[in-house]
Amino acid sequence: MLVGYARTSSLEQEAGLEAQLRDLALLGCEKVFQEQVSAVGSRPELEAAIEFCREGDTLIVTKLDRLARSVRHMWEVLDRVRLKGAAVRIENLGINTSTPTGKLMLNILGGVAEFEREMMLERQREGIAKAKAEGRYKGRKPTARARTGEVLAMRAQGQSMSSIARALGIGKGSVVRAIHQAVRGGQHPTLL
Incomplete structure (x- = not known):
């Protein structure tokens, strides 16, 4: 069975996802898994596609970057698919891991990409070091630090660190840092 997997990083890339789905259908994929998530985070549909594969199946992706985020991750995916007795085919590269040549080419291309x-x-x-040396790079504005006053006021009212983080839309770590800095600075020794 031909099993397809399509992925784009965000919801704004709808056309890219549609193109992948169209191509997978034209290739004859009987079952297609799709998702719109970053390659860095968890990808439940990729996991489902690998789990779905059986001996003799081929998992097809239109491009290598849809499947893996690094050479190590690529080999983890390939090993999991191989252990199920299935192969991986990367359409735009013409690579099929069911052949020794396909495995070699994939290894070479993955190394070049990394x-x-x-x-x-x-x-x-x-570039960042050069810009810093020239005084043109300031880095990201510390948005959470700018809200220290609000964090301290909410904590003084007895709110938990988690509820403060949710209310202000900042990370809990940022809330903890703001409170600890205030305590260390002697401003609010009772906030912890």
Whole structure:
């Protein structure tokens, strides 16, 4: 059985998801799993697709980046599919892991993709360092720190750290930091 998997990172990428679904249908996928989530977070539909695969099945994706976020993750997915007796096919690369050549090509391409990502991150770090040296890079504005007064007032009223975080739309860690800084600074020793 041909099993398809389609993914885009966000809801705004509707056209990309539709294109993947169209391509998977044209390839003859009998069962298709789809989701709109970041590759970094949990992907329940990918998990369901892998779980669904049986011996002799082929899991098809239109592009490698729809399947895995790194070479290590790619091999984890491939190993799980292989243990089920199934293969992975990456359509735009013409790679099918049911063949030794397909496995070799996937390993080479995955390594190149990871290398390119590392190079991009290195260039980004260099650009940020240069901008900082020239005084043009200030970084992200500390939004949670700007709400310290509100955090302290709400805590003084007896609200829990979790409820303060929810009410202000900031992380609980930011609330804890604001309170600890105030306590260490001697401003509000009783807030903990």
